Amino acid sequence: MAATQNNSASAGKSTNQGFVYLPLVVGWLVPGAGHFLLRKWGRGALLAISIFGMFVIGVAMQGKIYSHASDILEVLGLIGDLGNGLLYIVSRVAGLGADSVQVTTADWGSRFIVVAGLLNVIAAVDAHNLRTGRKPS
Amino acid sequence: MFAPSHFTAVLLFALFASTVFGITMRDTPPKMLRYGAYCFVLFVGSAIVLSWLMYFIAR
Numbered sequence: 084m085a086a087t088q089n090n091s092a093s094a095g096k097s098t099n100q101g102f103v104y105l106p107l108v109v110g111w112l113v114p115g116a117g118h119f120l121l122r123k124w125g126r127g128a129l130l131a132i133s134i135f136g137m138f139v140i141g142v143a144m145q146g147k148i149y150s151h152a153s154d155i156l157e158v159l160g161l162i163g164d165l166g167n168g169l170l171y172i173v174s175r176v177a178g179l180g181a182d183s184v185q186v187t188t189a190d191w192g193s194r195f196i197v198v199a200g201l202l203n204v205i206a207a208v209d210a211h212n213l214r215t216g217r218k219p220s
Numbered sequence: 221m222f223a224p225s226h227f228t229a230v231l232l233f234a235l236f237a238s239t240v241f242g243i244t245m246r247d248t249p250p251k252m253l254r255y256g257a258y259c260f261v262l263f264v265g266s267a268i269v270l271s272w273l274m275y276f277i278a279r
Binding site for chain 1: 241247
């Protein structure tokens with residue numbers, strides 16, 4: 084029992100060395116990169132494909148990328164979009180996405196972009212949990 | 221412009237969201253696969269059930 088506690092304590096200590104928030108920050112900036120940093124290649128690739136694919140499809144559907152917020156729904160949309168990290172910044176700089184929603188498909192596209200950002204936040208937090216040892220790898 | 225049908229959009233949404241849910245919410249690959257498939261079926265199944273419900277309500 085005591086040996087088990089010592090082992091788990093030393094394991095926890097070793098996983099908390101260094102900057103533990105690096106996978107969280109890197110994972111937020113680039114989808115899947117937090118897992119790549121932890122050498123979880125397969126998981127990272129699937130997360131990157133899913134989040135990047137969702138974002139690209141949303142933009143291809145002429146979804147709106149929120150740049151400012153004038154009401155509560157736009158604030159929530161902007162928060163979701165910001166979860167995309169560098170994808171959001173690059174797409175804003177490149178002028179991608181529609182300024183306003185004109186067709187039904189564009190409304191779905193806006194939701195795809197927002198949900199891609201929210202999923203990216205979940206993936207980044209998962210990378211952080213793997214890094215700290217809260218989630219077994 | 222990419223203009224999928226409503227059902228294609230549901231399938232794409234369910235596929236991507238289920239993949240992320242499966243990987244992040246479970247610890248081992250078999251459990252991830254099972255939970256991802258479970259989420260996918262729930263996403264698509266609930267969309268179909270709600271669609272039929274709205275179809276009958278509209279009549």
